[in-house]
Amino acid sequence: MSPLPPLPPTPPDQPLPSDGQGLVALYDPGVIAYPEQTYEHLLARYGSLAPVVIAPGVPVWLALDFQRITSICRTPHLWTRDTRAWRLWAEGRIGDQAEILAMLSWRPNLLFAEEAEHGRLRRPVTDALKGLDVKWVAARTGQVVQRLIAEFAADGHADLVGQYCRPLVRTMMGELFGLTPDSTRRLTDLVTRIWDGADAPTALGNLEHLLSGVIADRQRLLATGRRLPADFTSALVSAPGLGSVEEMIQTMVVTIGAGCEPTANLISSAVALSLTDPAVAAALADGEMQLPDLLHFTLRQQPPITHYPGLVATRDNIYPGVRAGDLVLLGLAAAGLPTPALHPMDPRGLHIGNRSGVGFGAGDHACPAQHIALLIAHIAIAELRAALPGLSSQQRPQDLRHRQSVFARALMDLPVTFTAQHAQRPAPASRTSARQHPATAASPPWQARRTTPSRPPSRLLRLPFMRRRSR
């Protein structure tokens, strides 16, 4: 597998070729293995809006730089999130069972809505997230990582994707959403298949079915006046804004889909960078780079969400060649390409302190859970580095294996070695996180903070999920 060959120059301002012939395919294993070279080729050939294909015969535009992406995100009258306007799909040229549709076809949730409708659908999510007790998240993350590390600490080696990042985020999301361990395992596998296009339509159907069961369970509790468990699902089900069960299911689909995969992939990519990129490793070792810098560096250079979401042009010629009904994907990974000309003082390209990336999106739809994702990722990496002396990877950056996803950057595995730890000891980072969150250790456990069942659900319900206003 090698990077793309040099591309011939192209005449500017051409519309998307209807069959996509001759375009770079984002699903090509060479492109997935060498994304930076691909983006450079595309930028050189087309500028910051390039035609690509995302499945055989499915051409779309890819926005490749920060300005272009933020401008598209901030002009909803020109670019709609409602993908029912996507011409190729509307004309029936993409089969209903196409893998990409599980990520791109319109559904009644915040991701696919604009302006007032977006506000209505987003508010229940942001309200629930605002109430989430971050001290609980910090404490619980610390407990889960200690348990996971203890499972492999004596071995002297581990696969950090399969044994650490994925089980950590799976456990956290399962608890936040109030799912049983069995549902959590099934659900995260389904989410991965949706992101990767691996029998994605079936996975989406199964995910919707699973979530409808969880929602029906909460609704039964509500209807019979019993107290709801303290979780995000209960908050959504009892929120006044969502109009139908379908909206609840689809809001859960996007929130779980946006939460599980990217968070696990951010952690694994950041750890991989810290172990395989000599400049990053050196900057971390001498203290010049701190963990928040590492996370933001990873979000810029190797964001978990690479080419997503999709927006549809509402009129012709917003940019030369673009027609109404064309789909554009936000190339979040391309937008973080190092630009040495703009940062001549940082020849290593680390840009420590630069937090201006678009890894969490931009504009009104920017990820509402950034603080939660960063908190979990920070604790996961701090604890790992503190608990496992000699942590290292034998792999070079080019040896790392990534899953074949058009929309995500996800390591398949991350084999590491370290000095085997035979006695369980409290890791220094645990003490640090306990110090940073002094109330955490003393906080009542999640289950202990229950609702008052006699109150009507929509406004007065104070879920244990919610921060207590009086504190």
Ligand code: HEM
């Ligand atoms: C490192 C982890 C994460 C990354 C990189 C990430 C990134 C993103 C991106 C790029 C978007 C799309 C922005 C746009 O449409 O322009 C998004 C949206 C969203 N994310 Fe995240 N996310 C992460 C974690 C989470 C978590 C943990 C949750 C929830 C628990 C979450 C919930 C959402 C929701 C609900 C949306 C839709 C927002 C809207 O359309 O208004 N994300 N996220």
